[in-house]
Amino acid sequence: MMSRTSNAHPLWSSRFAFILAATGSAVGLGNIWKFPYITGENGGGAFVLVYLACILLIGIPVLIAETLLGRRGRQSPVGSMQLLTEQEGTSSWWRLIGWNGVLASFLVLSFYAVIGGWSLVYVGHAATGEFTGADTDAIGALFGGLLSSPWTLLLWHSLFMLLVVFIVARGVRQGLEKAITWLMPLLFVLLLVLVGYAMTTGEFGRGFAFLFFPDFSSLTAEGVLVALGHAAFTLSIGIGVMMAYGSYLPEGVNIPKTALTIALLDVAVALLAGLAIFPVVFAEGLQAGEGPGLIFQTLPLAFGQMPGGGFFGTLFFILLAMAAVTSAISMLEPVVEWLEERKGISRLKGALLGGITIWFVGIGTVLSFNHWAEVYPLAFLPGFDERNLFGIFDFMVSNLMMPLGGLAIALFAGWALRRETLNQELGLEGISHSLFLFVLRFVTPVGVAWVFLYNLFG
Numbered sequence: 001m002m003s004r005t006s007n008a009h010p011l012w013s014s015r016f017a018f019i020l021a022a023t024g025s026a027v028g029l030g031n032i033w034k035f036p037y038i039t040g041e042n043g044g045g046a047f048v049l050v051y052l053a054c055i056l057l058i059g060i061p062v063l064i065a066e067t068l069l070g071r072r073g074r075q076s077p078v079g080s081m082q083l084l085t086e087q088e089g090t091s092s093w094w095r096l097i098g099w100n101g102v103l104a105s106f107l108v109l110s111f112y113a114v115i116g117g118w119s120l121v122y123v124g125h126a127a128t129g130e131f132t133g134a135d136t137d138a139i140g141a142l143f144g145g146l147l148s149s150p151w152t153l154l155l156w157h158s159l160f161m162l163l164v165v166f167i168v169a170r171g172v173r174q175g176l177e178k179a180i181t182w183l184m185p186l187l188f189v190l191l192l193v194l195v196g197y198a199m200t201t202g203e204f205g206r207g208f209a210f211l212f213f214p215d216f217s218s219l220t221a222e223g224v225l226v227a228l229g230h231a232a233f234t235l236s237i238g239i240g241v242m243m244a245y246g247s248y249l250p251e252g253v254n255i256p257k258t259a260l261t262i263a264l265l266d267v268a269v270a271l272l273a274g275l276a277i278f279p280v281v282f283a284e285g286l287q288a289g290e291g292p293g294l295i296f297q298t299l300p301l302a303f304g305q306m307p308g309g310g311f312f313g314t315l316f317f318i319l320l321a322m323a324a325v326t327s328a329i330s331m332l333e334p335v336v337e338w339l340e341e342r343k344g345i346s347r348l349k350g351a352l353l354g355g356i357t358i359w360f361v362g363i364g365t366v367l368s369f370n371h372w373a374e375v376y377p378l379a380f381l382p383g384f385d386e387r388n389l390f391g392i393f394d395f396m397v398s399n400l401m402m403p404l405g406g407l408a409i410a411l412f413a414g415w416a417l418r419r420e421t422l423n424q425e426l427g428l429e430g431i432s433h434s435l436f437l438f439v440l441r442f443v444t445p446v447g448v449a450w451v452f453l454y455n456l457f458g
């Protein structure tokens with residue numbers, strides 16, 4: 001799938017291969033686990049609307065810009081940004097984009113791998129028929145039991161990390177293409193099956209309305225920030241992942257068209273997940289604002305009641321775990337690419353070194369669901385009084401580092417890059433070119449800045 005160029009930097013074999021890898025990165029726990037639970041916590045429709053607006057006006061332009069910078073730089077995010085600032089004669093401060101990327105992808109993987117572990121645990125639960133006929137209490141107890149046992153969490157977290165390191169060490173490209181070609185369609189089909197089940201619960205209309213009818217009175221300033229952060233999280237932008245993947249992209253591939261395809265697929269998966277989950281939430285009298293456990297408490301109920309639920313449930317959690325793995329490997333990629341390039345160490349060593357350190361930091365997240373659930377290390381800072389370690393990592397990465405990284409990327413590509421460079425890489429013409437430039441230079445930065453100011457003073 002990859003070939004080497006004369007400067008020894010490998011390339012994706014085609015546009016399609018890149019779409020697969022980038023979609024594999026974008027579609028993951030963010031769509032199926034996080035989107036429904038934060039939508040529930042933030043009151044539904046109005047939040048979804050802001051999230052969609054953020055995808056369109058901020059997410060897609062940044063995705064295009066980030067991929068383009070990666071392709072132009074052809075190195076790790078740190079290396080690419082250094083090269084570009086030199087080539088384009090801009091301030092070297094822009095290199096912070098690269099450092100922010102490597103640091104944030106490191107942090108995000110530390111907690112992502114823990115949740116990835118949960119989906120592995122649930123493969124086992126589904127396969128052994130534990131959902132069959134279980135009621136809300138039993139399903140709640142199953143989840144509660146998992147969270148309260150740090151050793152079990154650690155075991156599955158470690159296995160998940162091992163899988164990720166193994167794949168990255170072998171080279172992300174091998175095998176990934178094949179896996180994703182069947183993984184994505186299957187995931188879609190299974191989500192449709194679940195939506196089909198949701199239609200039989202009698203509360204489909206209410207679930208639908210919750211997702212799509214905006215009630216602005218339930219949206220807070222922080223909700224708007226979470227929606228922005230999630231638009232970045234779900235598209236894997238602002239933290240160098242798409243820059244790293246873009247660095248393997250052949251010349252001549254139309255980046256805007258590609259980015260649009262990826263974003264469409266990504267949003268479709270999230271909305272389907274929402275449609276599958278909220279009707280069950282209402283039918284079972286559960287809380288929409290339940291928090292990170294939402295899908296683990298609703299979907300097992302659905303699987304427990306539908307015909308063939310054992311089979312569908314097992315398959316679903318396998319697919320969820322695999323979708324998480326294809327995202328997780330993309331988070332390790334900037335770190336490993338950087339270690340390879342700067343420290344001159346092999347891919348295997350880079351993956352091991354990065355993986356073990358990230359795994360170690362992840363123990364903080366494991367403990368955030370039990371022993372340290374109510375330990376708030378940064379409580380002295382405003383807005384951090386109820387954030388445990390997991391809460392802090394998630395907030396810092398998703399709500400600060402990713403959107404601010406995205407803002408910097410839009411500013412750099414829109415204003416600092418020479419016009420010819422941008423035009424060459426974009427390959428857009430006429431009105432779509434002007435429109436894109438306008439959005440990238442004005443709408444995207446103003447949008448991100450507005451959300452931040454609104455949060456500070458709103």
Ligand code: PHE
Binds near residue numbers: 025241328
């Ligand atoms: N986009 C992934 C998801 O939605 C998460 C991710 C974030 C992947 C950042 C890479 C980088 O699950």
